[in-house]
Amino acid sequence: MSKHQTITIVGGGLVGSLCAIFLGNRDYDVHLFDRRRDMRLTGAERGRSINLALSHRGLRALEAAGVGAHIETIGIPMRGRMIHNTDGGTVFQPYGKEGEAIYSVSRGGLNELLLNVADRHPHVHFHFEERCHDVNLDAASAVFMRSDGTLHEVKADCLIGADGAYSAVRGVMQKQGRFNYEQFYLDHGYKELTIPAAPDGSWVVEKNALHIWPRGRYMFIALPNTDGSFTCTLFLPFKSNRADEPSFEDLDSEEAVMQFFRSSFPDAVPCMPNLVEEFFANPTSSLVTVRCSPWIHHDSAMLIGDAAHAIVPFYGQGMNAGFEDCRIFDELLTKHDDHWLEAMQEYNTVRKPNGDAIARLAMQNFVEMSERVADPMFLLRKKIEQRCQSLYPSAFQPVYSMVTFSHIPYSEALKEMERQDAVFERVLRLESIRERWNTPEGDAAVQAVLISAGYAV
Amino acid sequence: MSKHQTITIVGGGLVGSLCAIFLGNRDYDVHLFDRRRDMRLTGAERGRSINLALSHRGLRALEAAGVGAHIETIGIPMRGRMIHNTDGGTVFQPYGKEGEAIYSVSRGGLNELLLNVADRHPHVHFHFEERCHDVNLDAASAVFMRSDGTLHEVKADCLIGADGAYSAVRGVMQKQGRFNYEQFYLDHGYKELTIPAAPDGSWVVEKNALHIWPRGRYMFIALPNTDGSFTCTLFLPFKSNRADEPSFEDLDSEEAVMQFFRSSFPDAVPCMPNLVEEFFANPTSSLVTVRCSPWIHHDSAMLIGDAAHAIVPFYGQGMNAGFEDCRIFDELLTKHDDHWLEAMQEYNTVRKPNGDAIARLAMQNFVEMSERVADPMFLLRKKIEQRCQSLYPSAFQPVYSMVTFSHIPYSEALKEMERQDAVFERVLRLESIRERWNTPEGDAAVQAVLISAGYAV
Numbered sequence: 001m002s003k004h005q006t007i008t009i010v011g012g013g014l015v016g017s018l019c020a021i022f023l024g025n026r027d028y029d030v031h032l033f034d035r036r037r038d039m040r041l042t043g044a045e046r047g048r049s050i051n052l053a054l055s056h057r058g059l060r061a062l063e064a065a066g067v068g069a070h071i072e073t074i075g076i077p078m079r080g081r082m083i084h085n086t087d088g089g090t091v092f093q094p095y096g097k098e099g100e101a102i103y104s105v106s107r108g109g110l111n112e113l114l115l116n117v118a119d120r121h122p123h124v125h126f127h128f129e130e131r132c133h134d135v136n137l138d139a140a141s142a143v144f145m146r147s148d149g150t151l152h153e154v155k156a157d158c159l160i161g162a163d164g165a166y167s168a169v170r171g172v173m174q175k176q177g178r179f180n181y182e183q184f185y186l187d188h189g190y191k192e193l194t195i196p197a198a199p200d201g202s203w204v205v206e207k208n209a210l211h212i213w214p215r216g217r218y219m220f221i222a223l224p225n226t227d228g229s230f231t232c233t234l235f236l237p238f239k240s241n242r243a244d245e246p247s248f249e250d251l252d253s254e255e256a257v258m259q260f261f262r263s264s265f266p267d268a269v270p271c272m273p274n275l276v277e278e279f280f281a282n283p284t285s286s287l288v289t290v291r292c293s294p295w296i297h298h299d300s301a302m303l304i305g306d307a308a309h310a311i312v313p314f315y316g317q318g319m320n321a322g323f324e325d326c327r328i329f330d331e332l333l334t335k336h337d338d339h340w341l342e343a344m345q346e347y348n349t350v351r352k353p354n355g356d357a358i359a360r361l362a363m364q365n366f367v368e369m370s371e372r373v374a375d376p377m378f379l380l381r382k383k384i385e386q387r388c389q390s391l392y393p394s395a396f397q398p399v400y401s402m403v404t405f406s407h408i409p410y411s412e413a414l415k416e417m418e419r420q421d422a423v424f425e426r427v428l429r430l431e432s433i434r435e436r437w438n439t440p441e442g443d444a445a446v447q448a449v450l451i452s453a454g455y456a457v
Numbered sequence: 458m459s460k461h462q463t464i465t466i467v468g469g470g471l472v473g474s475l476c477a478i479f480l481g482n483r484d485y486d487v488h489l490f491d492r493r494r495d496m497r498l499t500g501a502e503r504g505r506s507i508n509l510a511l512s513h514r515g516l517r518a519l520e521a522a523g524v525g526a527h528i529e530t531i532g533i534p535m536r537g538r539m540i541h542n543t544d545g546g547t548v549f550q551p552y553g554k555e556g557e558a559i560y561s562v563s564r565g566g567l568n569e570l571l572l573n574v575a576d577r578h579p580h581v582h583f584h585f586e587e588r589c590h591d592v593n594l595d596a597a598s599a600v601f602m603r604s605d606g607t608l609h610e611v612k613a614d615c616l617i618g619a620d621g622a623y624s625a626v627r628g629v630m631q632k633q634g635r636f637n638y639e640q641f642y643l644d645h646g647y648k649e650l651t652i653p654a655a656p657d658g659s660w661v662v663e664k665n666a667l668h669i670w671p672r673g674r675y676m677f678i679a680l681p682n683t684d685g686s687f688t689c690t691l692f693l694p695f696k697s698n699r700a701d702e703p704s705f706e707d708l709d710s711e712e713a714v715m716q717f718f719r720s721s722f723p724d725a726v727p728c729m730p731n732l733v734e735e736f737f738a739n740p741t742s743s744l745v746t747v748r749c750s751p752w753i754h755h756d757s758a759m760l761i762g763d764a765a766h767a768i769v770p771f772y773g774q775g776m777n778a779g780f781e782d783c784r785i786f787d788e789l790l791t792k793h794d795d796h797w798l799e800a801m802q803e804y805n806t807v808r809k810p811n812g813d814a815i816a817r818l819a820m821q822n823f824v825e826m827s828e829r830v831a832d833p834m835f836l837l838r839k840k841i842e843q844r845c846q847s848l849y850p851s852a853f854q855p856v857y858s859m860v861t862f863s864h865i866p867y868s869e870a871l872k873e874m875e876r877q878d879a880v881f882e883r884v885l886r887l888e889s890i891r892e893r894w895n896t897p898e899g900d901a902a903v904q905a906v907l908i909s910a911g912y913a914v
Contacts, residue, residue: 174640178695178743182639183631238635286635 004157015305015322016162017114022330024121035131051223051231053316054103055404061323075103076224082209088267104223135172140300159301165310186287195271197228219370299341309355314366357410392457461614472762472779473619474571479787481578492588508680508688510773511560512861518780532560539666545724561680592629597757616758622767643744652728654685676827756798766812771822814867849914
């Protein structure tokens with residue numbers, strides 16, 4: 001099996017750039033193509049993407065690529081969820097153990113950082129404003145269209161599709177025989193809005209939290225930026241099925257928008273002086289889940305990141321899963337002595353079930369974020385979960401922690417979710433659990449349930 | 458809401474032709490396009506498709522379109538399954554009540570019949586050898602490529618995609634925002650083979666049965682043709698996962714093919730003098746399930762048949778489901794006084810869940826046909842099901858009967874399948890049920906289970 005020499009990466013977003021760094025570190029000749037202009041020249045892209053939450057898996061991959069040290073400068077730690085109730089009151093729910101946090105980072109800032117690191121590699125070459133026009137999967141070649149409309153063909157030993165949820169590389173794979181493919185759109189869309197910084201540059205609401213206004217079938221969230229502002233996202237059905245259910249379709253006038261925000265997110269309205277202007281200027285985007293299989297074509301083409309597994313943003317794992325793809329594939333190249341066929345086959349076998357699992361977890365977390373975080377019994381469950389974690393740190397880990405603060409495979413986290421859902425259904429039915437949960441008797445009752453479910457607590 | 462006048466149908470297969478007849482009956486101006494030559498000139502298409510089993514839903518649609526009277530001449534009734542065991546012994550399982558049968562028909566023969574009936578309509582126009590090149594969904598227009606490579610645009614009031622599992626019309630819909638789509642391939646492929654007629658033109662095995670050689674992970678079937686031959690299909694994994702599991706990949710020599718058939722289907726081998734030649738001459742085809750949503754685009758485009766819901770062939774319902782689409786849509790046009798928007802919206806709402814349900818039922822029936830029909834407990838269940846049906850004809854109907862011999866919506870049949878699976882799990886655990894099932898005490902015990910599950914027996 002010959003060692004591949006020249007690699008084409010289609011897509012210079014977060015995952016494509018990190019992949020280029022990993023392969024550059026291994027001394028491959030890497031050519032990275034992106035249809036956009038170099039964002040380092042144009043300024044960071046804005047308005048298109050949900051703000052990003054970088055957590056353990058992403059950080060670990062960045063560290064493995066040698067980029068980890070730079071992260072603290074562009075991210076803001078969020079130590080928990082700040083729940084905003086309809087009456088304007090707030091409740092803080094820590095995410096994990098003391099000191100654990102996820103990081104709010106700007107997509108543009110992180111992408112520029114990765115491009116800069118990749119750029120220092122003598123064997124990594126950028127080709128901006130070149131759109132992938134066609135792909136020959138067997139030959140690992142691709143035709144790119146330059147901005148003047150001319151086409152040119154690029155040959156390589158392997159072609160990596162890191163070109164996102166609407167991947168052109170995957171589009172060609174889909175036309176091959178026996179390629180399994182699924183795209184599923186939520187009934188909800190999303191719109192980005194802004195809470196600006198105070199005149200002195202400070203944050204007008206708690207800085208170190210992910211803010212959520214959960215309202216059942218819809219929700220509003222806000223993530224802090226380094227400049228004192230917050231990037232906010234409204235998740236709302238495109239069309240409503242019931243008269244009393246708001247939807248983007250109904251928010252068709254300034255009055256309708258203001259009335260909706262005043263009644264749904266009253267404490268946010270004073271923080272958003274440009275609400276109406278932004279609401280009508282910014283697009284309403286859709287939320288897609290993409291599953292496909294296989295992620296590889298012989299040893300000549302493969303998919304990575306959103307191109308392989310686009311997911312909804314509700315677990316904050318899209319980028320983290322893509323970064324983990326890069327790290328795992330790098331480790332598999334090491335394991336298989338840079339024999340790409342073996343590494344790619346194992347990558348497909350190992351990562352595909354995890355891509356499916358995080359897609360399900362992300363969908364599930366929408367229910368948690370929009371509905372359940374406002375439910376007193378769910379809040380009690382979260383408290384008991386954290387108590388169990390501190391009492392039995394080696395035997396019990398909440399699913400959110402497994403996904404966010406560990407690198408346990410997503411498929412195991414999904415299995416654990418089903419197991420814990422069954423366990424906590426029983427725990428929450430324990431007599432007087434509301435009163436007893438943080439007493440020795442409560443601990444003993446919970447421990448008995450955990451033991452009967454097989455936990456070594 | 459204006460009444461549509463001119464309709465373009467893409468695809469002149471079974472469903473497209475029947476749709477043309479229904480719309481011709483309503484006096485629409487119908488233009489039907491197909492990329493192939495007129496099969497009435499070239500002779501029926503062979504080798505590509507599994508033989509067809511026409512059952513109640515298909516027959517009912519044909520009757521509603523005024524074509525029903527012709528069917529007996531081109532179909533052979535199959536009154537049950539003839540199970541062929543490994544030792545060459547056979548067991549006959551009737552499909553339904555006395556007199557109930559499904560009909561083995563040739564795809565080519567039925568298609569020619571439908572084209573001939575449609576051709577008699579003054580307002581139905583055929584355009585053969587015109588391939589759908591592009592579609593404008595909003596404008597209900599399509600560009601077709603003639604065999605000489607020239608393009609021309611055709612405008613209409615509505616465009617109907619009846620262009621099969623790899624539909625070009627659906628391909629354009631898929632590029633619209635928020636179109637849900639899934640294609641899923643089985644690990645199994647299929648290959649058509651033949652049992653020729655005896656020299657005197659008679660059938661060398663039982664004529665009025667669907668023959669099955671069930672072998673767990675693979676199976677072989679045979680359906681009778683009017684000329685005395687049988688069209689056979691081998692369903693087998695493309696690649697095996699275990700050393701002892703056969704696959705198409707392993708059958709790479711004459712010896713391997715003969716050895717496989719001799720050990721797996723010993724009684725079939727003497728009936729197939731051309732087995733090896735056919736095996737290597739005929740293609741190995743794949744089996745895809747396609748789900749999508751929505752099936753309509755405003756009131757200007759819609760999908761019907763396999764284009765909307767391609768399914769695996771194991772329930773013999775692909776054509777029947779497509780024909781039922783045509784009948785239901787025709788009824789909805791009547792209900793909504795030929796207002797297409799309302800009829801299309803209700804068609805989408807009503808038929809989509811049924812398309813999903815028959816896709817699941819068809820997948821499930823593969824397990825039944827290849828594995829369970831050889832299981833003695835399953836055979837006992839079938840016998841008890843038929844006994845229940847004859848004892849309580851108004852209160853109990855086996856799922857196979859609901860799907861095959863009724864027009865109860867597929868989604869209800871799917872729900873009933875889950876209900877009956879639970880019921881018969883309990884029935885088969887009744888004491889001495891193997892000995893008692895056809896005695897008064899057995900009847901009473903089964904009746905008690907049915908009553909406790911809510912059946913009014």
